[in-house]
Amino acid sequence: MAATEISVLSEQFTKIKELELMPEKGLKEEEKDGVCREKDHGSPRELEAACTSGALQDSVLEEEVELVPATSEESEKHMLTLQTVHFTSEAVELQDMSLLSIQQQEGVQVMVQQAGPGLLWLEEGPRQSLQQYVAISIQQELYSLQEMEVLQFHALEENVMVASEDSKLAVSLAESAGLIKLQEGQEKNQLAERTKEQLFFVETMSGDERSDEIVLTISNLNVEEQEDQPTTDQADVEKAKSTKNQRKTKGAKRTFHCDVCMFTSSRMSSFNRHMKTHTNEKPHLCHLCLKTFRTVTLLRNHVNTHTGTRPYKCNDCNMAFVTSGELVRHRRYKHTHEKPFKCSMCKYASVEASKLKRHVRSHTGERPFQCCQCSYASRDTYKLKRHMRTHSGEKPYECHICHTRFTQSGTMKIHILQKHGENVPKHQCPHCATIIARKSDLRVHMRNLHAYSAAELKCRYCSAVFHERYALIQHQKTHKNEKRFKCEHCSYACKQERHMTAHIRTHTGEKPFTCLSCNKCFRQKQLLNVHFRKYHDANFIPTVYKCSKCGKGFSRWVSLLKSQFCGLAELGGPGSGSLLRLQSGCPPGLHHPKAGLGPEDLLPGQLCHTTAGTGLSPLAA
DNA sequence: AGCCCAGCCGCCCTCTGCTGGTGTCGA
DNA sequence: ATCGACACCAGCAGAGGGCGGCTGGGCT
Numbered sequence: 077m078a079a080t081e082i083s084v085l086s087e088q089f090t091k092i093k094e095l096e097l098m099p100e101k102g103l104k105e106e107e108k109d110g111v112c113r114e115k116d117h118g119s120p121r122e123l124e125a126a127c128t129s130g131a132l133q134d135s136v137l138e139e140e141v142e143l144v145p146a147t148s149e150e151s152e153k154h155m156l157t158l159q160t161v162h163f164t165s166e167a168v169e170l171q172d173m174s175l176l177s178i179q180q181q182e183g184v185q186v187m188v189q190q191a192g193p194g195l196l197w198l199e200e201g202p203r204q205s206l207q208q209y210v211a212i213s214i215q216q217e218l219y220s221l222q223e224m225e226v227l228q229f230h231a232l233e234e235n236v237m238v239a240s241e242d243s244k245l246a247v248s249l250a251e252s253a254g255l256i257k258l259q260e261g262q263e264k265n266q267l268a269e270r271t272k273e274q275l276f277f278v279e280t281m282s283g284d285e286r287s288d289e290i291v292l293t294i295s296n297l298n299v300e301e302q303e304d305q306p307t308t309d310q311a312d313v314e315k316a317k318s319t320k321n322q323r324k325t326k327g328a329k330r331t332f333h334c335d336v337c338m339f340t341s342s343r344m345s346s347f348n349r350h351m352k353t354h355t356n357e358k359p360h361l362c363h364l365c366l367k368t369f370r371t372v373t374l375l376r377n378h379v380n381t382h383t384g385t386r387p388y389k390c391n392d393c394n395m396a397f398v399t400s401g402e403l404v405r406h407r408r409y410k411h412t413h414e415k416p417f418k419c420s421m422c423k424y425a426s427v428e429a430s431k432l433k434r435h436v437r438s439h440t441g442e443r444p445f446q447c448c449q450c451s452y453a454s455r456d457t458y459k460l461k462r463h464m465r466t467h468s469g470e471k472p473y474e475c476h477i478c479h480t481r482f483t484q485s486g487t488m489k490i491h492i493l494q495k496h497g498e499n500v501p502k503h504q505c506p507h508c509a510t511i512i513a514r515k516s517d518l519r520v521h522m523r524n525l526h527a528y529s530a531a532e533l534k535c536r537y538c539s540a541v542f543h544e545r546y547a548l549i550q551h552q553k554t555h556k557n558e559k560r561f562k563c564e565h566c567s568y569a570c571k572q573e574r575h576m577t578a579h580i581r582t583h584t585g586e587k588p589f590t591c592l593s594c595n596k597c598f599r600q601k602q603l604l605n606v607h608f609r610k611y612h613d614a615n616f617i618p619t620v621y622k623c624s625k626c627g628k629g630f631s632r633w634v635s636l637l638k639s640q641f642c643g644l645a646e647l648g649g650p651g652s653g654s655l656l657r658l659q660s661g662c663p664p665g666l667h668h669p670k671a672g673l674g675p676e677d678l679l680p681g682q683l684c685h686t687t688a689g690t691g692l693s694p695l696a697a
Numbered sequence: 698a699g700c701c702c703a704g705c706c707g708c709c710c711t712c713t714g715c716t717g718g719t720g721t722c723g724a
Numbered sequence: 725a726t727c728g729a730c731a732c733c734a735g736c737a738g739a740g741g742g743c744g745g746c747t748g749g750g751c752t
Contacts, residue, residue, distance in 0.1 A: 339748085341748085341749085343749085343750090345698085346748070346749070346750095349747090349748080350747085350748075372698085372699080374745080374746075377744095377745080397743090397744095398744085398745090399701090399702090399744095399745090400701065400702070401701085401702060401703070401704090402743070402744075402745090404702085404703090405742085405743075406742080406743075409741070409742060409743085410742085424740090426740085426741090427741085427742085428704085428705080428741095428742095429704065429705070430704085430705055430706060430707085431740070431741080431742095433705090434739085434740080435739080435740075438738075438739070452737090454737085454738090455738080455739090456707090456739095457706090457707065457708080458707085458708065458709070458710090459737070459738075459739095461708085461709095462736085462737080463736080463737075465736095466735080466736070480734090482734075482735085483734085483735060483736075484734095484735075484736070484737095485709095485710075485711080486710090486711065486712070486713085487733095487734060487735065487736085489711085490733090490734090491733080491734075494732085494733080495733095510730095510731085512731065512732085513731080513732070513733095514731090514732075514733080515713085515714085516713080516714055516715070516716095517730095517731065517732070517733085519714075519715085520715085520716090520730090520731090521730080521731080524729090524730080525730090549729090
């Protein structure tokens with residue numbers, strides 16, 4: 077709609093209030109062409125119309141209109157003789173409509189399109205169809221419509237032209253000699269070259285119900301359109317202007333139809349109110365945030381959101397609301413739990429009909445909101461908006477502790493809880509001892525490990541069969557320390573197959589690993605590697621495990637130990653892969669890397685004799 | 698015209714659950 | 725060294741709750 081001038085906003089708001097509070101004030105038109113168009117508010121209704129127009133104008137004019145009290149000296153009225161002609165249906169198919177024309181000295185014809193009873197739209201420009209328009213003839217006056225920002229016409233009612241149910245907003249004018257009767261061709265000739273539309277808002281008011289006086293208030297509606305969408309609102313206005321209203325003779329039931337939408341109403345006031353929704357006209361401006369509203373009530377409700385004024389307070393909690401409807405709805409949600417809207421397909425019920433409508437889509441599968449970048453479609457607008465983040469990469473939610481960003485608030489919430497929370501809830505699996513942080517992951521755990529499997533799950537080591545993975549795994553663990561691999565040629569047994577493979581070669585004599593430098597063969601790859609490093613690698617520095625007491629060096633850690641102790645049934649050094657097994661009688665404090673020490677404890681020379689006992693001191697961790 | 702009320706739309710939120718990538722651990 | 729299993733984690737979508745705001749009917 078209109079881009080309202082910001083420079084005068086706060087004052088405009090004040091002015092609206094003034095207009096409401098001080099109806100005794102009148103409006104004085106600013107002089108632009110040397111003609112002071114001072115209105116004489118002869119009746120309360122006329123005054124009301126002027127106030128309305130003033131408020132409207134405030135929102136669309138660049139310059140303010142000063143509020144001045146009406147004085148007796150404002151006698152310079154512009155009594156405009158409005159003349160009408162009733163076209164016959166045969167002539168122009170303008171059934172039951174009047175034609176008004178404005179005749180100006182420049183000879184400009186301004187067409188007035190009747191958008192509804194009491195609501196006329198003036199517009200310059202070529203017409204598509206004569207029957208949509210009403211022309212006004214203004215005689216004896218020099219008005220350039222571009223300069224008629226707020227102008228009231230006083231017309232003499234003479235004939236029956238009922239435009240409203242109450243005969244209050246009627247334009248009824250007599251035929252006169254000043255009438256310019258436009259024919260379709262003539263109209264085109266006169267107006268075809270006009271391309272720029274000039275919109276005026278015309279409100280008709282009867283000056284006095286007992287008099288014949290009709291007051292037309294014309295407001296300049298030339299407003300700044302937004303450049304990116306210059307035609308939409310205009311088109312709406314155009315359509316709204318073409319709305320045909322049905323008039324009937326007094327006493328007959330009438331229905332008013334909106335041509336823009338399907339709206340109909342038997343009441344003209346409702347119809348007029350509705351038609352304003354098509355004009356995007358929002359003359360009531362919030363002086364705090366510059367937002368504009370159609371009605372004073374909406375503006376007041378809005379201003380209440382700024383001031384915190386919430387007159388409707390809930391008796392059961394501390395909530396308060398701007399409107400009574402919001403309070404009722406709140407009470408249903410929070411206190412009464414009344415859910416009048418029930419789903420016919422399930423037990424779902426909701427407080428609001430729109431929620432039921434949304435819910436029903438989960439039954440029908442309807443997905444009206446299509447993503448423009450992929451095949452996804454959602455059942456409501458929010459999900460589509462949320463989905464669009466997957467295309468934009470937007471992550472609007474940031475963890476206030478580690479500043480990790482997330483696409484959804486719920487994801488961030490669970491992150492904060494799990495990563496930064498103190499009393500993190502855990503989820504115990506009901507079938508095993510597993511504890512999992514997230515409920516959804518527990519569900520995955522249950523599905524993977526505890527779900528019944530129709531297919532038989534066979535043990536790798538024996539013939540046992542299970543139907544639950546967890547039971548299978550638990551069973552296979554019983555095979556863990558078994559020396560399941562037994563040598564066919566001797567009593568040797570081991571737990572790992574690769575060990576058995578290496579052992580078998582001691583019987584077969586197979587030595588599959590050959591040194592490329594000297595052609596010596598080995599049973600194990602590891603033996604070949606040691607050989608190569610020792611005899612063929614120039615950079616190889618042999619490790620020496622040195623006794624710190626006697627200074628003797630050993631190539632292997634185990635050799636060092638063997639030189640000092642007896643009673644060690646099985647020894648292995650670092651890199652051998654086997655554990656140092658200590659039997660009873662072994663010196664206390666003897667340590668091995670795999671018995672709890674770190675790699676630094678393997679450094680040669682760290683071992684040392686103790687002064688007593690075993691000769692070895694405990695290795696410091 | 699103003700007010701109240703009901704209905705409706707839209708927005709934002711939470712809760713929930715599934716999915717796939719990743720790190721860790723044990724075999 | 726490799727591989728498989730699995731808990732962990734972020735991404736993403738479904739469903740529904742709650743509220744702000746707009747519109748129209750009816751009334752005063």
